Amino acid sequence: EVHLVESGGGLVQPGESLRLSCTGSGFTFSNYWMKWVRQAPGKGLEWVATIYKDGSAEYYVDSVKGRFTISRDNAKSSLYLQMNSLRAEDTAVFYCVVGGNVGGWGQGILVTVSS
Amino acid sequence: QAVVTQEPSLTVSPGGTVTLTCGSSTGAVTSGHYPSWFQQKPGQAPRTLISDTSNKHSWTPARFSGSLLGGKAALTLSGARPEDEAQYYCLLVYSGDGEVFGGGTKLTVL
Numbered sequence: 465e466v467h468l469v470e471s472g473g474g475l476v477q478p479g480e481s482l483r484l485s486c487t488g489s490g491f492t493f494s495n496y497w498m499k500w501v502r503q504a505p506g507k508g509l510e511w512v513a514t515i516y517k518d519g520s521a522e523y524y525v526d527s528v529k530g531r532f533t534i535s536r537d538n539a540k541s542s543l544y545l546q547m548n549s550l551r552a553e554d555t556a557v558f559y560c561v562v563g564g565n566v567g568g569w570g571q572g573i574l575v576t577v578s579s
Numbered sequence: 580q581a582v583v584t585q586e587p588s589l590t591v592s593p594g595g596t597v598t599l600t601c602g603s604s605t606g607a608v609t610s611g612h613y614p615s616w617f618q619q620k621p622g623q624a625p626r627t628l629i630s631d632t633s634n635k636h637s638w639t640p641a642r643f644s645g646s647l648l649g650g651k652a653a654l655t656l657s658g659a660r661p662e663d664e665a666q667y668y669c670l671l672v673y674s675g676d677g678e679v680f681g682g683g684t685k686l687t688v689l
Contacts, residue, residue, distance in 0.1 A: 499678070501625075509617070509625065509668050511678040523677040526580055559624060563615075567627030567636045 466490040466568035468560045473573035480550055480577075486543040486560030486570055493541035494518070497563050500534060500545050502556035503572075512558070513545065528554075550577045581605045583671050585681035590689055591659045599684045600651040601669030607650035612671040614652035616645055619666045619683075628667075629654060656686075664688045 472484040484500070499514040513534040514523045522534050533546040543560055555577050560570040582604040591597035601614060608614060616629040627636055629645035632652065642658045652669055669681045 501680075508666075508683045509619075509670075509680045511670065511680055514678060523675075525677060563630065565630065565634065565636075567615075567630050569624045569626060572624050 466562070466566055468562065468568050468570035470558065470560050470570045470573035473558065473575045475576045475578065476550055477579050478551055478577055481546070481548045482550060482575060484545040484547065484558055484560075484573060484575070488541045488543070488560075488562060488568075491562065491566045491568070493536075494538035495564075496566055498534075498536060498543045499561045499563065500543075501559045501561050501569075502554075502575075503559070504553075504556045507556075510556075515543070547575070550575075552577050580677060581671070581673055581679050583669065583679045583681040585667075585669060585684045587682065588685045588687065590687045591656065591663075593659055593661060593688055595659050596655065596657045597659060597686070598648070599654040599656075599667055599669075599686070600648065601653070601671065601681050602651045603671055605673070608647060608652045608671060610647065611674065612652070614645065614647075615670045616643075616652075616654045617668045617670065619668065620664075625668065659688050661688050 467489045470486045500512040515534045531549045535544045557572040559572045562568045584602045613631050617625040619625040628639050633645040644655050646653050667684045672678050
């Protein structure tokens, strides 16, 4: 069974940084693209970033380019999202997602940016 | 980045059939957009129903199917059940330029 577990969320002030982690199990982590998706309170889903299987390519939504960095450690079956210069509008539940024929989602982790 | 459009809301009768669609501001949706469909119920994480246009997962009920229809991606529900009432999102991949979710369709079974 596929499991994705996010960690590292919490309350931060505007301008601060936070690093999210996601550990996957139940599938061969290194074989799949991984992505982060977020959902602001009461809003729809927003794709944030995707990273290729070996980490050689990364893609970001325009609103986080230059502030967020997605990375992975296949040896640890782990995905990361380094978030810098956080803004109030980044407040959301962040989900770790594996695509392809696995199609799994984590339970989500809340990030709150507020002074 | 592109805009992906979905019907804001749809209603289907129990046992009925409904088709949700997913369009792109850049033109016709093709298999190269790798359309995916997700279901989200209140207070829950989303779950993937359909990947790569029409591929189901082990947990996807047989009454759901994915296709391309009239230049859009489509999710068809045949034989709606009360537990299918949820928010449905599509996701399109734009090669080299990221991915975009649609705004979601609130499906009511009534």
